[in-house]
Amino acid sequence: MLPGAMPLAGHLWQILRDPLLFFERQHRHVGVAVVRVGTKPLHLVTRPDLVRQLLNDPVTFDKGGIFIEGVRSLAGNGVATCPTADHKVQRPILQPAFHHRRIVEYSKVMEECADTLARSWSDAQQLEMVRTMHRLAAEVVTRTLFSGPGAAHAAQEIQRLFPPMLAGLYRRMFIPAAWVHKVPLPINIAFDTALSGIHRIIRREIRTYRADGRDRGDLLSAMMHATDENTGATLTDTELKEQVISMLMTAIETTGSAAAWLLHSLAENPDAEGAVLEELRRTVGDRQLNAQDLGNLPVFRRVLTEVLRLYPPFWLLSRVTTRPATIGGYRIPAHADVVFSLYCLHRDPKAFPSPHRFDPDRWLPDRVTAEQKQAQMPFGVGTRKCIGDVYGLTEVPLIVATVLRHWRLRHATDVTVTPLVKGTMRPNSLPMVVTRRTAAFVY
Numbered sequence: 364m365l366p367g368a369m370p371l372a373g374h375l376w377q378i379l380r381d382p383l384l385f386f387e388r389q390h391r392h393v394g395v396a397v398v399r400v401g402t403k404p405l406h407l408v409t410r411p412d413l414v415r416q417l418l419n420d421p422v423t424f425d426k427g428g429i430f431i432e433g434v435r436s437l438a439g440n441g442v443a444t445c446p447t448a449d450h451k452v453q454r455p456i457l458q459p460a461f462h463h464r465r466i467v468e469y470s471k472v473m474e475e476c477a478d479t480l481a482r483s484w485s486d487a488q489q490l491e492m493v494r495t496m497h498r499l500a501a502e503v504v505t506r507t508l509f510s511g512p513g514a515a516h517a518a519q520e521i522q523r524l525f526p527p528m529l530a531g532l533y534r535r536m537f538i539p540a541a542w543v544h545k546v547p548l549p550i551n552i553a554f555d556t557a558l559s560g561i562h563r564i565i566r567r568e569i570r571t572y573r574a575d576g577r578d579r580g581d582l583l584s585a586m587m588h589a590t591d592e593n594t595g596a597t598l599t600d601t602e603l604k605e606q607v608i609s610m611l612m613t614a615i616e617t618t619g620s621a622a623a624w625l626l627h628s629l630a631e632n633p634d635a636e637g638a639v640l641e642e643l644r645r646t647v648g649d650r651q652l653n654a655q656d657l658g659n660l661p662v663f664r665r666v667l668t669e670v671l672r673l674y675p676p677f678w679l680l681s682r683v684t685t686r687p688a689t690i691g692g693y694r695i696p697a698h699a700d701v702v703f704s705l706y707c708l709h710r711d712p713k714a715f716p717s718p719h720r721f722d723p724d725r726w727l728p729d730r731v732t733a734e735q736k737q738a739q740m741p742f743g744v745g746t747r748k749c750i751g752d753v754y755g756l757t758e759v760p761l762i763v764a765t766v767l768r769h770w771r772l773r774h775a776t777d778v779t780v781t782p783l784v785k786g787t788m789r790p791n792s793l794p795m796v797v798t799r800r801t802a803a804f805v806y
């Protein structure tokens with residue numbers, strides 16, 4: 364047991380005060396450390412090889428634990444939260460919705476949303492980029508999910524309802540006492556209203572899609588028409604709704620935060636920004652950038668990889684043991700919470716020299732090391748690896764490149780941008796001023 368635990372709260376106050384610092388300190392210790400949230404012990408795995416070992420054994424280390432339980436009871440048993448037994452059935456049904464062919468279709472929505480946003484700005488305007496990127500991410504995922512007649516309205520509603528819903532889910536992760544969330548306080552009422560509003564929108568969309576049965580080429584159509592290879596079964600309305608919630612919960616925060624971090628990092632590192640722009644100019648020229656171009660932009664890819672190293676949106680993940688397990692010689696009982704921090708793994712000095720430094724060139728083919736590759740896992744590992752990895756790796760650079768093409772972004776004031784930990788890790792605040800690029804800069 365680590366020092367500093369209080370009788371009933373455990374390490375809760377230290378975690379709530381500065382979660383990143385708390386977990387980084389624990390990483391100095393051993394392969395597995397025990398942290399207490401209230402009276403609940405969490406087994407924190409601090410070595411990348413051990414994290415990979417547990418992620419590759421989803422039967423022993425099932426999805427669950429502190430970050431999932433509270434979410435599952437509210438958001439349902441979709442692919443992101445369900446236990447391994449259900450996941451074996453759900454994931455193959457959903458996988459075709461993320462086929463390359465589908466991503467190319469979704470990328471047209473991504474391009475269009477980013478282009479509309481970039482065209483809506485005016486010279487010298489100041490914008491809060493965290494909010495802007497999260498709203499854009501909500502619009503993109505809603506419009507790739509739903510492209511029917513109600514899509515634009517659904518996107519607006521999700522943009523409005525998602526932040527209070529997420530804030531409530533986060534509170535439920537760290538404050539497991541259910542009664543606290545039932546007290547009719549404004550924050551609890553806002554959460555209940557947001558959650559029921561989101562459920563209502565999804566039910567309405569599913570009803571519309573069922574009525575005409577068409578495949579509209581979007582994510583909801585893909586999920587609705589997908590079948591279980593073995594049984595031929597399709598998803599019921601309730602299952603579909605849970606999958607849509609899974610997608611919203613995983614897609615918006617991650618891509619919104621990654622895009623905001625990318626804009627921040629490029630503004631802070633004008634050399635890297637210049638190299639990205641030069642590569643875009645050389646490779647894409649004057650025409651509209653599209654998803655196919657992304658494979659030909661190695662400089663941009665290294666910058667993005669480095670941003671996802673420094674700022675992995677899912678900074679802390681959890682599992683629960685279904686039976687006693689031994690990991691790195693350390694024994695963990697059955698039904699125990701196991702956690703690991705991608706943020707800390709990605710900043711381990713043993714894998715990444717000068718770990719806090721932004722250095723995209725550490726990903727150059729002749730510099731990248733085996734330790735680095737082992738420690739880097741922004742999309743997770745194993746059977747629960749992100750199903751939207753290609754989607755995210757298409758959306759984030761498409762958005763940022765589209766914005767950069769028109770605008771030069773710089774931090775508005777002397778704000779210190781630091782990570783803010785909610786469900787995911789995002790910049791605390793990112794006010795930026797946009798300056799229209801002169802013709803010479805537009806590629």
Ligand code: HEM
Pocket residue numbers: 442443444450454504609610613614615617618621671675676677680681740741742743744746747748749750751752754755756759
């Ligand atoms: C930069 C963007 C993204 C990052 C860094 C990211 C990261 C992750 C990580 C780390 C996991 C694994 C969680 C665990 O092991 O417990 C995950 C799972 C998942 N992600 Fe993503 N994600 C991103 C974008 C997306 C997008 C755009 C979607 C959907 C459109 C998505 C859908 C999912 C789903 C459904 C899961 C659960 C997969 C499963 O359990 O089979 N993600 N993501």
